[in-house]
Amino acid sequence: xxxxxxxxxxxxxxxxxxxxxxxxxxxxxxxxxxxxxxxxxxxxxxxxxxxxxxxxxxxxxxxxxxxxxxxxxxxxxxxxxxxxxxxxxxxxxxxxxxxxxxxxxxxxxxxxxxxxxxxxxxxxxxxxxxxxxxxxxxxxxxxxxxxxxxxxxxxxxxxxxxxxxxxxxxxxxxxxxxxxxxxxxxxxxxxxxxxxxxxxxxxxxxxxxxxxxxxxxxxxxxxxxxxxxxxxxxxxxxxxxxxxxxxxxxxxxxxxxxxxxxxxxxxxxxxxxxxxxxxxxxxxxxxxxxxxxxxxxxxxxxxxxxxxxxxxxxxxxxxxxxxxxxxxxxxxxxxxxxxxxxxxxxxxxxxxxxxxxxxxxxxxxxxxxxxxxxxxxxxxxxxxxxxxxxxxxxxx
Amino acid sequence: xxxxxxxxxxxxxxxxxxxxxxxxxxxxxxxxxxxxxxxxxxxxxxxxxxxxxxxxxxxxxxxxxxxxxxxxxxxxxxxxxxxxxxxxxxxxxxxxxxxxxxxxxxxxxxxxxxxxxxxxxxxxxxxxxxxxxxxxxxxxxxxxxxxxxxxxxxxxxxxxxxxxxxxxxxxxxxxxxxxxxxxxxxxxxxxxxxxxxxxxxxxxxxxxxxxxxxxxxxxxxxxxxxxxxxxxxxxxxxxxxxxxxxxxxxxxxxxxxxxxxxxxxxxxxxxxxxxxxxxxxxxxxxxxxxxxxxxxxxxxxxxxxxxxxxxxxxxxxxxxxxxxxxxxxxxxxxxxxxxxxxxxxxxxxxxxxxxxxxxxxxxxxxxxxxxxxxxxxxxxxxxxxxxxxxxxxxxx
Numbered sequence: 001x002x003x004x005x006x007x008x009x010x011x012x013x014x015x016x017x018x019x020x021x022x023x024x025x026x027x028x029x030x031x032x033x034x035x036x037x038x039x040x041x042x043x044x045x046x047x048x049x050x051x052x053x054x055x056x057x058x059x060x061x062x063x064x065x066x067x068x069x070x071x072x073x074x075x076x077x078x079x080x081x082x083x084x085x086x087x088x089x090x091x092x093x094x095x096x097x098x099x100x101x102x103x104x105x106x107x108x109x110x111x112x113x114x115x116x117x118x119x120x121x122x123x124x125x126x127x128x129x130x131x132x133x134x135x136x137x138x139x140x141x142x143x144x145x146x147x148x149x150x151x152x153x154x155x156x157x158x159x160x161x162x163x164x165x166x167x168x169x170x171x172x173x174x175x176x177x178x179x180x181x182x183x184x185x186x187x188x189x190x191x192x193x194x195x196x197x198x199x200x201x202x203x204x205x206x207x208x209x210x211x212x213x214x215x216x217x218x219x220x221x222x223x224x225x226x227x228x229x230x231x232x233x234x235x236x237x238x239x240x241x242x243x244x245x246x247x248x249x250x251x252x253x254x255x256x257x258x259x260x261x262x263x264x265x266x267x268x269x270x271x272x273x274x275x276x277x278x279x280x281x282x283x284x285x286x287x288x289x290x291x292x293x294x295x296x297x298x299x300x301x302x303x304x305x306x307x308x309x310x311x312x313x314x315x316x317x318x319x320x321x322x323x324x325x326x327x328x329x330x331x332x333x334x335x336x337x338x339x340x341x342x343x344x345x346x347x348x349x350x351x352x353x354x355x356x357x358x359x360x361x362x363x364x365x366x367x368x369x370x371x372x373x374x375x376x377x378x379x380x381x382x383x384x385x386x387x388x389x390x391x392x393x394x395x396x
Numbered sequence: 397x398x399x400x401x402x403x404x405x406x407x408x409x410x411x412x413x414x415x416x417x418x419x420x421x422x423x424x425x426x427x428x429x430x431x432x433x434x435x436x437x438x439x440x441x442x443x444x445x446x447x448x449x450x451x452x453x454x455x456x457x458x459x460x461x462x463x464x465x466x467x468x469x470x471x472x473x474x475x476x477x478x479x480x481x482x483x484x485x486x487x488x489x490x491x492x493x494x495x496x497x498x499x500x501x502x503x504x505x506x507x508x509x510x511x512x513x514x515x516x517x518x519x520x521x522x523x524x525x526x527x528x529x530x531x532x533x534x535x536x537x538x539x540x541x542x543x544x545x546x547x548x549x550x551x552x553x554x555x556x557x558x559x560x561x562x563x564x565x566x567x568x569x570x571x572x573x574x575x576x577x578x579x580x581x582x583x584x585x586x587x588x589x590x591x592x593x594x595x596x597x598x599x600x601x602x603x604x605x606x607x608x609x610x611x612x613x614x615x616x617x618x619x620x621x622x623x624x625x626x627x628x629x630x631x632x633x634x635x636x637x638x639x640x641x642x643x644x645x646x647x648x649x650x651x652x653x654x655x656x657x658x659x660x661x662x663x664x665x666x667x668x669x670x671x672x673x674x675x676x677x678x679x680x681x682x683x684x685x686x687x688x689x690x691x692x693x694x695x696x697x698x699x700x701x702x703x704x705x706x707x708x709x710x711x712x713x714x715x716x717x718x719x720x721x722x723x724x725x726x727x728x729x730x731x732x733x734x735x736x737x738x739x740x741x742x743x744x745x746x747x748x749x750x751x752x753x754x755x756x757x758x759x760x761x762x763x764x765x766x767x768x769x770x771x772x773x774x775x776x777x778x779x780x781x782x783x784x785x786x787x788x789x790x791x792x
Contacts, residue, residue, distance in 0.1 A: 048615055049628040051524075051728035072715055072757055075626035093715035097732045100739070102522075125529040126498075128447075132531035133522035133547065151529065194601055194608030201611075202598035205590055212590030212633025215597075215615040219444055230471035232445040237608025237652075256633075319468055319489035330726040332447035336493045343496070361468055 002079055005044055006256050007164050009082045015042055016065060018157045019058055023150075029119035031058045031150050032107075034129035036329040038154040039067070040257065043081040049073040050129065050329065052096050053103035059116060068107065070096060104134050108141030117142050122150025128331065152336055159324050159337050160351040165258060166374065169326065169353060172260035173372065173383040175213045175253025179203045180262050180386055183222065183249050187266050189242060189395045193235035197222060200251060207255070214254045217333040218261075221250035228265075228366040231359060243395070244269045246365045252333060259325055259333040261355050262384055263368035266391040278367045279390035281313030282358055286369060286388060289321075289356065293373065293380040299344035306340075306358065315360060322356040325372065348375050353383075398475055401440055402652050403560055405478045411438055412461060414553045415454055419546075425515035427454045427546050428503075430525035432725040434550035435463070436653065439477040445469040446525065446725065448492050449499035455512060464503065466492060500530050504537030513538050518546025524727065548732055555720050555733045556747040561654060562770060565722065565749060568656035569768065569779040571609045571649025575599040576658050576782055579618065579645050583662050585638060585791050589631035593618060596647060603651070610650045613729040614657075617646035624661075624762040627755060639791075640665045642761040648729060655721055655729040657751050658780055659764035662787040674763045675786035677709030678754055682765060682784060685717075685752065689769065689776040695740035702736075702754065711756060718752040721768065744771050749779075 005012075019042065023031050034055040039045045042065055043056055054069030064087050067077045071090030078085055089110060095103045111117045123138070124130045126149075139147060161169065182203045186196045200220045207213040223233040224241060228248045241247065245268045252261040267275065288309040293302055306321050320341035323334045338346045338354065348354075357370040367390070372383045401408075415438065419427050430451040435441045438461055439452055450465030460483050463473045467486030474481055485506060491499045507513045519534070520526045522545075535543060557565065578599045582592045596616045603609040619629040620637060624644045637643065641664045648657040663671065684705040689698055702717050716737035719730045734742045734750065744750075753766040763786070768779045 047626070047628040048617060048630065048727070051614070051730070070627075070715075072627040072755075075757065075759075076623075076629050079623060079626065079629070093737070094739075096716065097719075097730075097735060123528065125532070126527055128524060128527065130528050131522055131524065132519065132526050132528050133545075135528035135531065136521070149529075192608065194603060197608075198598040198600075198602035201601050202594040204594075205597050206594035207590060207633065212588065212593075212631075214633060215630075218447070219611040221444060227472075227475060230443070230475065231466075231468040232443040233472050233475070234444065234611075235608075237603065237610060319466075320492065323493075331444070334447070334493075339493060341489070343490075359468075361471065363471075 001082055001084070005082055007044070011162060011164060012042065012044060012082045015157065016058065019154055020060055022153055022157065023058065023060060023122065026122070026148070027120060028122040028148050028150060029060050030116060031122040031153065033058065033124065033154055035124055035127050035154070036129070037257070037327050041154060041158055041327055043067055043083055045077055046080045046257070047073055047076040049076065053134070068110065102133065102137045104137035105141055108138060111142065118144040120146040120148055122148045122153060124151050125149045126151040155335050155337050158326060158335055160349055161326060161353055165326065166351070168255045168258040169260060169383060171211055172213070172253040172255040172258050175204065175207045175255060176251065176260040176262050177384055177386060178208065179251050179253055180249065180264060183251060184264065184266060184391050187241055187247050187268070188393060189268050191241050193224060193239050193241060194237045197235040204253060211255065214257050216252040216254045216259060217328040217330050218252065221248065223248055226364060229361055229364055230366070231361055241268055246275065248366050248368050250368060257329060258327050260372050260383055261325060261333055261370070262372060262386060263357060263359065263370035264386065264391060265367050265369060266393060268393050268395070271390060271392060275365065275367065276390065278315055278360055279369070281310055281315040282360060282367055282369055283388045285310035285313065285315065286356065286358060286371065290371065290373070290380060290382070293348065293375065294378060295348050295350050295375055297348055299338050299340050299346045299348065300342050303340045303342060317358055317360060321358045322354050324352060325355045326353050350375055350377050397478055397480070401478055403440070407558060407560060408438065408440060408478045411553065412454060415550055416456055418549055418553060419454065419456060419518065422518070422544070423516060424518040424544050424546060425456050426512060427518040427549060429454065429520065429550055431520055431523050431550070432525070433653070433723050437550060437554055437723055439463055439479055441473055442476045442653070443469055443472040445472065449530070464506065498529065498533045500533035501537055504534060507538065514540040516542040516544055518544045518549060520547050521545045522547040551731050551733050554722060554731055556745055557722060557749055561722065562747070564651045564654040565656060565779060567607055568609070568649040568651040568654050571600065571603045571651060572647065572656040572658050573780055573782060574604065575647050575649055576645065576660060579647060580660065580662060580787050583637055583643050583664070584789060585664050587637050589618070589620060589635050589637060590633045593631040600649060607651065610653050612648040612650045612655060613724040613726050614648065617644065619644055622760060625757055625760055626762070627757055637664055642671065644762055644764050646764060653725060654723050656768050656779055657721060657729055657766070658768060658782060659753060659755065659766035660782065660787060661763050661765060662789060664789050664791070667786060667788060671761065671763065672786065674711060674756055675765070677706055677711040678756060678763055678765055679784045681706035681709065681711065682752065682754060682767065686767065686769070686776060686778070689744065689771065690774060691744050691746050691771055693744055695734050695736050695742045695744065696738050699736045699738060713754055713756060717754045718750050720748060721751045722749055746771055746773050
């Protein structure tokens, strides 16, 4: 166990207790957690080793979860997890990306040894980290187990943040503020896009004078010009910003992998009338929607409110306008739980953290202005104070 | 189709032809490619949208593959793929991370519309991007299709690089050289680890005076002190380097997502005798092994040779000593094909690119010194010229 845990051992144990409570409600005796954010949440494990198979297994009949991963990463588990060393299991290197055997054969052997091979066993069916081959192998290797769907079970527990988590998210927000300011300051006609992106990346890691950042779960999304007509492109490595460029910025700070995403838009020159109009409509809609968010309303209520307030502005937004976020690794800082869209009945609670993100992508350009929010006792609070507007720059 | 493709349309079409040839050999009429590197390889698609479900489908009876993804990303496909616009399909936002429906229902509908629902259909069973739920949904929705394992089918085609690809890998290598030099220069007693990591991240994106980089598939692996006893930790965001720190550096440059990974080790002060001995043993083993690599030998031959040359040095390395690398996105720059380890019968060919990576992780520290290599007509060639040694620094 490391000398300095990011959270208290009690906080980690509380998370495990909540996981077991949820498992018990679903009639699930064991849970295989392979999502690196869920692994980190339950154990503290933190390494870029998720490109090989690894996981944490929670069992109702055992006090502590146990970690498994590649043998060469097991020291990393001992250095970052709160678990006792005898809860850390490393598998031999021959299982790594093998054509002849599979890590899930090794996992099945381990479960048989522990007498855990005849249980109802939740797996993250629809996550990034539990693939089809793993499922098929476990099905074959554990004929007496009942595989169940445990997708997002831990993610839902993560949706409400503790005081300590919110503190890290505030620190991430301070980093994000500096990251966004760097981008807005540096973008200018004739400047290489790559040079701004480099400064943005450096600001994400350097953090503040008091603390450092961590690599965000999504690379800097900062397309320019026509590339702003879509949602997830980045800078052009061989292009300089030009007069009349729109530049979208969707950037995050992160502190111990807790995020603070923020989107803003810069225009180099005199923006066309329709872009100004879109910007005004989105910013007004954003501001009015924020006054509406409070505990007790549902995720779909928020989206409906947004649609009402922008109804007369000409802005049309056919995709969800926000989602829950927090602790994460690549490829997404979203938590895959709450979506602000029709049909999502989740009741907002104090301690939930939402990225309200009404991005607009039209045929030839886009506009983004978002806010990361904390649902508070009586409403919601912005994590970041950054002007809500189209940033217009007229060259040096 | 974009004005400037990264490769010629003919090169992309040749890749599709090779994919169809391999599919045909396996008796596979269609292939669903969801790995973002494979999607990029076949179509040019380049966006950070792989956090939602998306893919490319290759069918033996259709000239062009087709792309599907979230509607808001389809403009991105039109802006980055060589495919005609009528090969780009966007799905409605309601399919994104939904509890009520699944993107694979939409895919099955599309295949039925096209009359492609009764074929033998390869899927990337053991990849990161094809999860258990996708498999189960496709199985149910396409009862007349025969699902087959297409894991790494495109990856194996990627293993041999074209002249144009090698050129991008040389550019990535130039970036990596500057990244590693930055790290070695900046690490010193009293310097914040986060500040070196920030400069490293900036150098990865800024590239050279002539061209920019792209975000590598793995974050900067740069642990210090005890954290070097394991393979995949990074910098400590709140720590300054101290006298007698070992610092491992496993860093990459990337150009259009083509990588150049390199590992080196720095010691701050007078290294202990056993670290010097390990370093000497590894460097000697590395150099001798490189003279042995040439077309015609197998991957396991390389590892055997390495084991022979280090046999008397006291160095023990129980994991694979290298792997194929090239084009990739998170979470791995490795290609999941060739592994330098016992049992891998792959015959090395001209144009293959290997990261020879004999990392050593002992109980209290580690040592790394690696080389990215191109297999040439008569041997192999290092992509990067960087001194092969333990870098010893004695403070400012």
